[in-house]
Amino acid sequence: MPSIKQNPAGQPLPDFRNFGVMLRILLGVNLLAFAAALIQSAGILDCVQRYVDMAAWVQPLLLFNLSLLALLSKLLKRLPWWWAQTLVVLLAALSSALLLDFWRFMVIDDGGWQRILRAALLGGLVAGAMLFYFALRARAFSPALSEARLQALTARIRPHFLFNSLNAVLSLIRAEPRRAETALEELADLFRALMRDHRDLLPLADEIALCRQYLNLEKLRLGERLNIEWEIADVPADLKIPPLMLQPLLENAVYHGIEPSGEAGTVRIRFARSGDELHIDLANPCSPREGAQGGNHMALGNIRERLALYYDLEARLETKEVVLDNGLREYRVHIVLPCRSEVL
Amino acid sequence: MTTLSVMIVDDEAPARTRLRDLLADVSAEVPNVVAGEAVNGLLALAAMETGAVDVMLVDIRMPKMDGIELARHLAQIEKPPAIIFVTAYDGYAVEAFELNAIDYLVKPVRAQRLAAALLKVRLNRPALASPVLAKIQQGARTHLSCHERGRLLLIPVPEIIYLKADLKYVTARTASREYLLDESLTHLEEEFSERFIRLHRSALVAKEAITGFEKNAAEDAETQWQAMLRGVPERLPVSRRQWPLVKSYAKQLSG
Numbered sequence: 001m002p003s004i005k006q007n008p009a010g011q012p013l014p015d016f017r018n019f020g021v022m023l024r025i026l027l028g029v030n031l032l033a034f035a036a037a038l039i040q041s042a043g044i045l046d047c048v049q050r051y052v053d054m055a056a057w058v059q060p061l062l063l064f065n066l067s068l069l070a071l072l073s074k075l076l077k078r079l080p081w082w083w084a085q086t087l088v089v090l091l092a093a094l095s096s097a098l099l100l101d102f103w104r105f106m107v108i109d110d111g112g113w114q115r116i117l118r119a120a121l122l123g124g125l126v127a128g129a130m131l132f133y134f135a136l137r138a139r140a141f142s143p144a145l146s147e148a149r150l151q152a153l154t155a156r157i158r159p160h161f162l163f164n165s166l167n168a169v170l171s172l173i174r175a176e177p178r179r180a181e182t183a184l185e186e187l188a189d190l191f192r193a194l195m196r197d198h199r200d201l202l203p204l205a206d207e208i209a210l211c212r213q214y215l216n217l218e219k220l221r222l223g224e225r226l227n228i229e230w231e232i233a234d235v236p237a238d239l240k241i242p243p244l245m246l247q248p249l250l251e252n253a254v255y256h257g258i259e260p261s262g263e264a265g266t267v268r269i270r271f272a273r274s275g276d277e278l279h280i281d282l283a284n285p286c287s288p289r290e291g292a293q294g295g296n297h298m299a300l301g302n303i304r305e306r307l308a309l310y311y312d313l314e315a316r317l318e319t320k321e322v323v324l325d326n327g328l329r330e331y332r333v334h335i336v337l338p339c340r341s342e343v344l
Numbered sequence: 345m346t347t348l349s350v351m352i353v354d355d356e357a358p359a360r361t362r363l364r365d366l367l368a369d370v371s372a373e374v375p376n377v378v379a380g381e382a383v384n385g386l387l388a389l390a391a392m393e394t395g396a397v398d399v400m401l402v403d404i405r406m407p408k409m410d411g412i413e414l415a416r417h418l419a420q421i422e423k424p425p426a427i428i429f430v431t432a433y434d435g436y437a438v439e440a441f442e443l444n445a446i447d448y449l450v451k452p453v454r455a456q457r458l459a460a461a462l463l464k465v466r467l468n469r470p471a472l473a474s475p476v477l478a479k480i481q482q483g484a485r486t487h488l489s490c491h492e493r494g495r496l497l498l499i500p501v502p503e504i505i506y507l508k509a510d511l512k513y514v515t516a517r518t519a520s521r522e523y524l525l526d527e528s529l530t531h532l533e534e535e536f537s538e539r540f541i542r543l544h545r546s547a548l549v550a551k552e553a554i555t556g557f558e559k560n561a562a563e564d565a566e567t568q569w570q571a572m573l574r575g576v577p578e579r580l581p582v583s584r585r586q587w588p589l590v591k592s593y594a595k596q597l598s599g
Contacts, residue, residue, distance in 0.1 A: 160405075221358055261407050262384065
């Protein structure tokens with residue numbers, strides 16, 4: 001699922017321009033240096049002396065690498081993350097080797113290829129360790145992130161629909177108070193469903209009921225222009241699916257397929273089960289005015305991403321535009337969900 | 345106080361009913377009569393022919409012809425009716441209305457607001473400026489319009505074979521006749537870039553009307569390509585500057 005991979009929260013490479021990240025690197029590397037000093041030394045005073053000696057190495061390298069990474073961070077973000085990680089490690093190794101060579105030039109160190117290689121390895125290892133730490137840290141936070149993401153992804157209803165529906169109900173109050181009552185009740189149910197906690201899976205039957213209520217409200221506004229065909233065969237009503245999976249798609253179908261068209265149109269919804277898979281098909285006419293790109297693909301992208309978060313690779317969502325025999329175009333959405341009811 | 349005649353233009357029946365009810369409610373304050381209803385811009389323009397309308401209450405999102413396009417066509421006629429847009433939720437349009445002091449109401453409309461808007465109409469009635477509306481409109485128009493002998497003629501864009509600039513005017517050619525438009529070729533090119541392609545400095549042609557190209561063996565050495573068009577006998581020259589672009593498009597067609 002590429003849309004998940006693009007998600008920056010899942011990328012283990014830290015943002016090197018972030019102050020917190022810089023601070024963590026400074027502290028982390030110094031801690032490693034102190035540990036190294038502790039290993040080499042015999043006593044605590046000796047250790048402090050060694051650490052101070054080492055600082056002459058560590059601090060310039062650290063500052064140089066940090067500022068370089070901050071400068072390069074935009075470029076690193078654009079690279080695939082394993083490339084970026086390799087680059088960071090190489091950078092640290094190379095700068096260590098260069099510093100050693102510079103010290104040799106200043107006659108502080110006697111140089112030699114063995115010492116250069118040792119410096120490069122040390123630099124690279126420390127950089128690798130820091131990157132590993134950041135990757136672990138990102139992973140530790142990711143469940144919270146994906147949960148927040150699920151909440152944010154659950155599609156919101158279009159304000160356009162809310163205000164138009166309220167307007168339609170208002171127009172009914174004088175002439176047909178009973179119908180107005182029903183419509184308001186349906187609107188209330190719809191919003192109750194929208195404001196629910198969206199993390200839990202819900203029975204398919206609930207989602208279908210919600211869709212029917214939604215379509216009733218649309219029918220109130222659009223009247224004869226909106227026809228709906230349901231086809232539900234052999235579907236386990238208690239199958240749990242992610243909430244608000246179908247309603248946003250139906251909303252799209254009405255908004256892009258029915259509303260812009262002067263003629264009446266039909267939205268078709270079909271559920272079918274084949275083996276361990278539940279197939280859901282939605283179809284709506286394409287209006288001639290809105291081209292293939294006319295739709296907003298936000299809802300589709302959202303649902304695709306949610307499917308990936310819930311089912312990983314076991315669910316699919318495909319869309320296509322078909323030219324019918326009579327020359328009209330139709331937009332179709334096909335969803336496949338795993339359907340293994342526990343009862344079987 | 346004279347009675348205002350009001351036309352309601354909205355594609356949703358309940359929305360029209362609601363406006364009708366509200367107009368009746370405020371009739372004591374602002375005498376008004378509903379002169380007609382229409383379900384889209386196109387039918388509203390047709391209904392305009394039959395009688396004078398002082399005010400139009402116009403929904404923005406409608407099939408066939410939306411509210412903004414309707415207002416643009418109306419801006420061409422003499423003494424156009426005042427337009428009050430009525431919208432459920434079009435953040436973009438509402439922002440533009442605010443900026444340009446265009447009257448609008450939000451759905452659900454309140455009687456008080458409607459009365460206030462109608463009273464404002466009585467005071468001053470400047471025609472909406474077309475360039476402002478052009479900026480608000482999202483997407484291309486469905487029709488072009490021309491004003492001819494006191495009548496507003498609508499030309500469906502799919503029927504236009506080519507658009508040609510002559511001195512001050514732009515002419516639109518359909519299979520049956522030519523129309524004089526008060527538009528600029530540059531703006532038309534931008535608006536309908538999907539449909540039309542530029543052949544030379546002063547001509548845009550519908551891509552799907554091109555049937556082929558022919559070399560014009562003129563007597564002087566300058567040979568020039570000409571486009572043959574479906575439905576009209578005349579051929580349009582292709583300038584040397586545009587030829588590479590037009591040619592690549594033609595290749596795309598045949599390939």
